[in-house]
Amino acid sequence: MSNGQTRFHVPTPPYRPGDEPDFAHLDLQKAGEALRPDPAASWQETQDLATGLVGVLDHNHQAVGAWNPELSPEVLREGLSHMVLTRIYDERMLKLQRQGKMSFYMKSTGEEAVAVAAAMALKPTDMVFPSYRQQGILFARGRNIVDMMCHCISNSRDNLKGRQLPVHYTWAEGNFFTISGNLGTQFPQAAGYAMACAYKGEDQIAASWIGDGTTAEGDFHAGLTLASTYRAPVIFNVVNNQWAISSNQNIARGDAPTFAAKGLGYGLASIRADGNDFLAVYAATQWAAERARQGKGATLLELFTYRADAHSTSDDPTKYRPKTEFDRWPLGDPIERLKQHLIGKGEWDETRHAKLEEQMTALVVKSYKEAESHGTLHEGPLSPTESIFEDVYAKPDWRLRRQRQDLGV
Amino acid sequence: MPAMNIIQALNSAMDVLLERDPDVVVFGEDAGYFGGVFKATDKLQEKYGLDRVFDTPINEAAIAGMSVGMAAKGLKPIAEIQFSDYIFPAIDQIVSEMSRIRYRSAGQFTSGCVVRSPWGGGIRGGQTHSMSPEAFFTHVPGLQVVVPSNPYDAKGLLISALESGDPVIFFEPKRIYNGPFDGVPDTPLKSWAKHAKGEVPEGHYTVELGKAEVVREGEACTVIAYGTLVHVAQAAAEASGIDAEIIDLKTLVPYDVETIAKSVNKTGRVVVAQEAPRTSGFAAELAAQIQEECFYALEAPIFRLTGWDIPYPHAHEWAYFPTRDRFARAMKTVTEA
Numbered sequence: 232m233s234n235g236q237t238r239f240h241v242p243t244p245p246y247r248p249g250d251e252p253d254f255a256h257l258d259l260q261k262a263g264e265a266l267r268p269d270p271a272a273s274w275q276e277t278q279d280l281a282t283g284l285v286g287v288l289d290h291n292h293q294a295v296g297a298w299n300p301e302l303s304p305e306v307l308r309e310g311l312s313h314m315v316l317t318r319i320y321d322e323r324m325l326k327l328q329r330q331g332k333m334s335f336y337m338k339s340t341g342e343e344a345v346a347v348a349a350a351m352a353l354k355p356t357d358m359v360f361p362s363y364r365q366q367g368i369l370f371a372r373g374r375n376i377v378d379m380m381c382h383c384i385s386n387s388r389d390n391l392k393g394r395q396l397p398v399h400y401t402w403a404e405g406n407f408f409t410i411s412g413n414l415g416t417q418f419p420q421a422a423g424y425a426m427a428c429a430y431k432g433e434d435q436i437a438a439s440w441i442g443d444g445t446t447a448e449g450d451f452h453a454g455l456t457l458a459s460t461y462r463a464p465v466i467f468n469v470v471n472n473q474w475a476i477s478s479n480q481n482i483a484r485g486d487a488p489t490f491a492a493k494g495l496g497y498g499l500a501s502i503r504a505d506g507n508d509f510l511a512v513y514a515a516t517q518w519a520a521e522r523a524r525q526g527k528g529a530t531l532l533e534l535f536t537y538r539a540d541a542h543s544t545s546d547d548p549t550k551y552r553p554k555t556e557f558d559r560w561p562l563g564d565p566i567e568r569l570k571q572h573l574i575g576k577g578e579w580d581e582t583r584h585a586k587l588e589e590q591m592t593a594l595v596v597k598s599y600k601e602a603e604s605h606g607t608l609h610e611g612p613l614s615p616t617e618s619i620f621e622d623v624y625a626k627p628d629w630r631l632r633r634q635r636q637d638l639g640v
Numbered sequence: 641m642p643a644m645n646i647i648q649a650l651n652s653a654m655d656v657l658l659e660r661d662p663d664v665v666v667f668g669e670d671a672g673y674f675g676g677v678f679k680a681t682d683k684l685q686e687k688y689g690l691d692r693v694f695d696t697p698i699n700e701a702a703i704a705g706m707s708v709g710m711a712a713k714g715l716k717p718i719a720e721i722q723f724s725d726y727i728f729p730a731i732d733q734i735v736s737e738m739s740r741i742r743y744r745s746a747g748q749f750t751s752g753c754v755v756r757s758p759w760g761g762g763i764r765g766g767q768t769h770s771m772s773p774e775a776f777f778t779h780v781p782g783l784q785v786v787v788p789s790n791p792y793d794a795k796g797l798l799i800s801a802l803e804s805g806d807p808v809i810f811f812e813p814k815r816i817y818n819g820p821f822d823g824v825p826d827t828p829l830k831s832w833a834k835h836a837k838g839e840v841p842e843g844h845y846t847v848e849l850g851k852a853e854v855v856r857e858g859e860a861c862t863v864i865a866y867g868t869l870v871h872v873a874q875a876a877a878e879a880s881g882i883d884a885e886i887i888d889l890k891t892l893v894p895y896d897v898e899t900i901a902k903s904v905n906k907t908g909r910v911v912v913a914q915e916a917p918r919t920s921g922f923a924a925e926l927a928a929q930i931q932e933e934c935f936y937a938l939e940a941p942i943f944r945l946t947g948w949d950i951p952y953p954h955a956h957e958w959a960y961f962p963t964r965d966r967f968a969r970a971m972k973t974v975t976e977a
């Protein structure tokens with residue numbers, strides 16, 4: 232019999248298609264307001280940071296407050312350039328997917344700062360364990376675009392020999408771990424890797440990224456527990472882009488009160504930062520990296536952002552959220568914000584920006600021509616068929632040798 | 641050569657590996673200071689230090705996931721899952737990650753490590769201390785699966801497993817940790833001291849992965865077993881007088897098809913045995929392969945001697961377990977068919 236009090240509660244997104252989105256309820260801390268403790272601070276000293284919002288770029292695109300990383304114009308322009316390239320690459324790859332050149336694609340539109348600024352704040356030798364939406368790391372680390380495309384179209388030059396879906400990049404040379412389709416598995420792995428760095432007494436640290444939806448996986452808990460227990464030099468990034476396919480972040484209780492605040496329960500330094508503010512992401516990552524390198528352990532960073540485009544090429548977001556949501560998003564567009572910041576400093580202008588876009592577009596177009604010259608998924612050439620039996624083990628055993636013979640390759 | 645039981649032999653293997661290579665680390669729930677609930681890691685922390693042999697939080701996914709991460713950095717982890725019944729929380733990390741890192745990265749990253757776990761029944765362990773979940777792992781490309789049946793092999797196989805560079809699921813038949821078992825429920829425990837394979841060298845040696853061993857030669861039928869049942873099969877041959885040829889498989893993946901085929905082509909009659917439930921068990925794979933490989937040599941249907949398709953029972957353990965008597969009946973059935 233009902234006691235009249237309990238009621239089964241299922242969270243719903245604040246807005247559905249047809250609604251007028253208005254994010255006033257978010258009540259976000261203003262840029263420049265958050266205090267910046269020493270990176271060696273106790274985790275308790277980060278409590279306000281976990282529920283606040285570290286921001287550097289204000290409404291007028293000025294860099295303000297204690298978290299300003301004081302980057303040189305050259306570094307800022309480099310960041311801008313990587314973000315522009317990421318966005319143009321994504322646009323191009325989406326088109327190519329629509330033309331049937333590849334089976335699948337996932338863009339990172341609106342989240343470019345989360346990957347690019349973090350990668351630039353880390354050392355190139357630090358190991359990253361990304362999800363499928365941090366392609367910006369690859370650009371920031373200088374991966375050859377042709378190689379990236381060859382992977383996406385699974386051709387004869389795909390460094391993964393056609394074994395993985397597009398966007399599941401691997402680049403050992405660039406300290407970029409092999410991306411998995413299984414959500415969240417990279418968190419305990421990154422913790423283990425970081426533990427091994429500490430075990431070897433090396434300066435190297437690890438960083439990993441998951442989405443807001445993925446925090447509900449057990450591996451989120453496993454990773455944080457490991458990192459906290461063993462004080463592992465690792466940075467855990469939760470990219471809160473508000474959406475996990477069609478599910479709002481409140482399905483994983485990111486509003487209770489924040490994803491960053493969950494880190495406090497593990498005794499981890501925890502910070503929520505404006506994910507569309509290149510300088511804030513850079514500064515928070517730099518802080519967490521310094522903390523890790525000082526042997527003070529892991530940090531949980533929540534990057535507050537918005538997934539501006541569809542989840543993947545298999546998704547249509549107009550079916551579950553208003554078309555106008557991103558336009559109303561209070562934290563804006565990371566590229567536009569950094570661009571305006573540079574212009575305000577007299578270090579950039581619209582002409583140079585247009586030229587940068589032109590150059591990047593030309594680079595992407597030219598790179599694709601070259602990539603295609605090594606084959607495409609549908610027309611080949613692909614990696615040799617017999618290579619499907621390789622790398623299962625260091626050496627194929629009798630079963631794989633026989634099966635290869637059975638296939639006649 | 642000193643006499644060792646299986647626990648001592650495993651301990652000795654880890655001792656040798658830790659001694660030889662600073663990249664080797666050993667961990668698990670209660671594996672550090674306490675030395676493991678079965679004492680397999682006894683005294684290793686004292687000898688090698690807190691950072692080489694250590695306790696983990698009670699989270700099997702974390703144990704497997706950190707093994708993958710550590711291996712990516714070049715360490716050689718030996719992880720313990722306290723009971724194989726509790727390996728399931730780690731199954732995503734093992735199946736989706738550990739097994740596929742080399743493949744999906746086209747060799748750019750590897751995940752060589754050993755996941756050790758006490759396995760199998762016969763100890764009144766009930767549903768969650770008796771399982772034989774090997775078939776969940778033999779079905780996974782990229783994993784190797786090992787089940788030793790004696791102290792000598794346990795040590796040599798564990799060393800080979802870690803040195804293979806690929807992930808190995810290493811199941812330890814806990815019923816025979818302290819001595820072989822003849823499959824008769826109330827027989828008093830015999831020690832390994834009187835067993836030829838209870839003699840274990842102190843230092844480094846290996847037993848090759850993927851190689852089975854004929855532990856009893858015979859003409860009447862071939863019996864294929866691994867772990868505890870190797871000894872039950874031998875006891876059944878002695879008790880029944882049936883001249884069975886008994887193969888200790890040792891490695892389930894990749895299994896030694898040549899040794900199996902040679903024996904079956906000679907005897908024409910086969911019993912494949914496992915403690916696990918029957919349906920989709922590893923014995924089904926062996927039976928299918930033998931049928932393909934040795935069809936014209938077979939003179940009787942292949943007999944699968946297995947646990948029943950039920951969760952492992954407590955009070956009626958001996959109605960479930962492939963005992964010596966059930967073995968003898970199975971051998972009689974195939975030899976008389």
Ligand SMILES: Cc1ncc(C[n+]2csc(CCOP(=O)(O)OP(=O)(O)O)c2C)c(N)n1
Pocket residue numbers: 364412413414441442443444445446470472474475476538542
């Ligand atoms: C273990 C697992 N469960 C489900 C899926 C299917 N899936 C792929 S992406 C995704 C949503 C992930 O959302 P989030 O973590 O917020 O990351 P985002 O896509 O927003 O970057 C789901 C459910 C999967 N890949 N792996």
